[in-house]
Each structure stands twice: as structure tokens, then as C-alpha cells.
Amino acid sequence: MTPKAKVAAAVAAVVVVGGLTTLALRRPAEASGALQAPASRTYACYMDGKAAGDEIRPKNAACADAVKAAGTGPLREWSGVLRADGAGRTRGFIPDGKLCSGGVAAYAAYDAPRADWPATVLQGGTTFDFVYGAGQPRPTKLKLYVTKDGFNPSGPLKWDDLEEQPFVTADPRPGPGGTYSFPGELPAKSGRHVIYSVWTRPGGTETFYGCSDVIFSGPAAAPSPSAVPSPTTTFLPISCTATVKTTKTWRGGFQATVTIKNTGEGVMNQWYVQWMMQMDAKMKSAWDGTLMQSGPVGMIHAPDSKPRLQPGDTATAGFLATTTETRHPKFTDISCG
Structure with missing residues (x-):
């Protein structure tokens, strides 16, 4: 790996009740695709919930609630957010509030607007080695979008929440185990955001959609008006x-x-x-x-x-x-x- 392509910051579990789970890369099923680094929402919940035997018991509260609503099927098929008729379409095709599920009813629980989904810690403005899991290696085009500054994770994810242009467009070659690894420049952002992936296969209409919850480290983002601390609140520097x-x-x-x-x-x-x-x-x-x-x-x-x-x-x-x-x-x- 060249120095430029080194991962600048690691995959990290969100700091919420439930602790952490090892995020070792797992091969996806055939005819499937989702980001593994930074972990897609379904992949992060799958790894959070892995237990003895074949059980899935998420510790993260958001993941646990999604399993209560939809069962463990979406996590066992964590890379299956597929629209066979997608043809790479985005705005105007997937409805607002249903971006993470791609409008697929089975994954609707993962559209829930909340700020405690497992997240990946990244260093904004650096180079990151993205890893995309796909069941079958084949020609592909991948676009990654990110939410705008001031994004509120407690509200439904809408197209207007995303930057209009992708910050990464890649046509990576498949690697071992059905994964694609490629470097990309991370946007210079801070705070909690969503990276939205759109993966298409040239010459076909199948399109995979996915949300990866991330926390960009760096200078603290300006608080929203509703989150402005009171004058009596003091925050001590952390280093x-x-x-x-x-x-x-x-x-x-x-x-x-x-x-x-x-x-x-x-x-x-x-x-x-x-x-x-x-x-x-x-x-x-x-x-x-x-x-x-x-x-x-x-x-x-x-x-x-x-x-x-x-x-x-x-x-x-x-x-x-x-x-x-x-x-x-x-x-x-x-x-x-």
C-alpha cells in the first residue's frame, strides 16, 4: 500500500450504550453490494449483533430497535439493498426519507432518523482506503455522496441533505474475497454525517444503495441553534x-x-x-x-x-x-x- 493510499483514520463503533464489536471483513452473498469500510448501516449492525452460533443480538440501541421491527433477515443479507430497476438513478427515484433502504420495504427499519447508529470515525480532508463488498467481481461504477454541513441526523435523510456532487467516483478493480478496495479523498468536514453509496453495473439496471454513518474528526463544527450550550456550560479541551x-x-x-x-x-x-x-x-x-x-x-x-x-x-x-x-x-x- 502506498503512503497516499493509507487509511487516515479507522473504523470505530459509535460511542453509545452497547459497546463495540469487531468489524472484520466478511464476504457478501452473490448479487449483492455494500460498503464495509466505512461500514454501511446494515453491515455495522450485523457485526454489532454477531453472537454465539448463528444468533444476531445487537447491543447498539438503534440496531436492536431495527431488529425488533424487521427481524434479523436484513442483517443476514446486509449487502442486499438492491433496486433491480435502479439504473443508477438517485434524486427523484428513491423517495426522501427512504434513502438508506433504497425504497426496499424489507430494509425500511434502517431509514429510522436517529443519531445513535454505529458510526465510523474518519479524519476529514485525508485519504481513506474504501472497501466495498460485492458477491461477484465484475465491472462496476461507484459514487459516494456525503451530507452537507449542518446535517441533522435526528431527521429523515433527504436528497437535499446530500451534497449535489459525489466526492468520490470510482471504477475499482475487484480484489480477493469479492471486495473492491480503492483510495479516495475525504471531504474536509467534522461531526456526524452520512456517506451515501450508489453502485451500478455498466450495461445493467441493478443498483445498490447504502448509508454509512460516520463521524469526521477535526475542528469542532459550529453547533446548531438548538444545540447552543448555555452561558454557564464550560467545555474543557480534550487531547x-x-x-x-x-x-x-x-x-x-x-x-x-x-x-x-x-x-x-x-x-x-x-x-x-x-x-x-x-x-x-x-x-x-x-x-x-x-x-x-x-x-x-x-x-x-x-x-x-x-x-x-x-x-x-x-x-x-x-x-x-x-x-x-x-x-x-x-x-x-x-x-x-
């Missing part, structure tokens, strides 16, 4: 430093330690550390933190038992991973929050 270091290696695996220090003036709630590592590394277990992974992006999030980190305090977690490479593991693009 941190983090390291990821290998402590043991063996043929086929390694152990690493993750450390974060709160260098700011405010309490950090639901802290996280994220980084890049080699493509073949697979995180298997963690302690003193909750692990996540999406392709080469790894992440450790605060454990449910100790989610807060006081100013000046340090937290340490560890994880085990497997690898097929013989070289010493290398961690880059380390960030925290």
Missing part, C-alpha cells in the same frame, strides 16, 4: 497521546500493548486508540479494552468497566493477533480520542 508496541512475536502471531494518555484538561469518555498494520494481521482477542478491526485498520476502545480517563491518567490494553508474514509487525498512523 491525548498513544502508542502501539509489539511485546512478543512468534511464528504466525504476535502480542502488542496499546497505551493512551489523557494530555488534555477534560475527562475522556469512551476513549479509543486506532492504527494501521499489515493487511494479513488478524486481531483475535484483547484485554483491558474492546478490539475492532477493518482490513489493515486496528482499534482498541475503552472497556465498559472503565470508560473514563481523567486528565493526566494513562490506560493500557493489550491484544493478540495472527499473521502470515515473517517480518516484525509495524504500526503506523496511530491516533487517539
